[in-house]
Amino acid sequence: MKRILILLVLFACQANAQIYKSINADGEVVYSDTPTKGAETVKMPALPTYTPPPVPASSYTPVQTPEKKDFYKTFAFVSPVNEETVRNNLGILNINAKLTPALQTRLGHRVQFYLNGEPYGKPAGKTSVTINNLDRGEYTLSAAVVAADGTALIKTDDVVVYMKRHSILNPPNAPSASQKPAK
Numbered sequence: 001m002k003r004i005l006i007l008l009v010l011f012a013c014q015a016n017a018q019i020y021k022s023i024n025a026d027g028e029v030v031y032s033d034t035p036t037k038g039a040e041t042v043k044m045p046a047l048p049t050y051t052p053p054p055v056p057a058s059s060y061t062p063v064q065t066p067e068k069k070d071f072y073k074t075f076a077f078v079s080p081v082n083e084e085t086v087r088n089n090l091g092i093l094n095i096n097a098k099l100t101p102a103l104q105t106r107l108g109h110r111v112q113f114y115l116n117g118e119p120y121g122k123p124a125g126k127t128s129v130t131i132n133n134l135d136r137g138e139y140t141l142s143a144a145v146v147a148a149d150g151t152a153l154i155k156t157d158d159v160v161v162y163m164k165r166h167s168i169l170n171p172p173n174a175p176s177a178s179q180k181p182a183k
Contacts, residue, residue, distance in 0.1 A: 019044055071109070072145060072154045074100045080141070085162040091134040093163065097127045097143050097156060108148030116140050136165040 020039035024030050031042065078096045080086060086093055095113065103109055103125065110123030116139060120131065123146050139162075144155040 071104060071107075072099055072101065074098070075143070075145060075154045075156050077141065077143075077156055077159045080159065080161045082157075082159045083162070084159075085164055087164045089165050091132065091136075091163060091165055093131040093134055093139075093161065095129050095131065095141060095143075099127050099145065099154075103127060103145065109145055109153065112144050112146050114140075114142040114144070117142075134163045136163050138162050 018033065018035075019042040020032050020035050021042045022030050022032070022036050022039035032039070076098055078098050079094065097111070099111075103111065105125045110125055111127055112123040113120045113129050115131065121129065127143075138160060141159045141161060142156050144152040146152055
């Protein structure tokens, strides 16, 4: 075992050095790189080497990561809330949504709002819109973040709102039948 250890140390120190073998006064075999009286030259085998085969240039293809599709975590309406009644004689409905994280317009993402399932306006780079002159009645609102190619990335849940407007037959300042003067 000692011999193997000594040989390994000698190989590590100088691969091209001359190795000498001798026997000391105690009868032990000693290997050294310095010649001594009565030392023999040890013929060492050539060190093994490895040359890997060449890699063809066409066989390497870089790993392509797929496009990340999880851009957004949440998208929901802040106002109006589901089944809210909006009272506005001009029929104005302000819609605000919250998107987490923020809309990534630099990637071409836009928000498309929907009124009763139909697109309302063009996709825009904001999460709010105002709809003017809505008649009284029930409306279903929704919105979606769309990529530049038109693919929907995330959608809101549908929200139902009720628009209340005064009728021209019954204006807000007109006296009721019980308040009219008798003739």
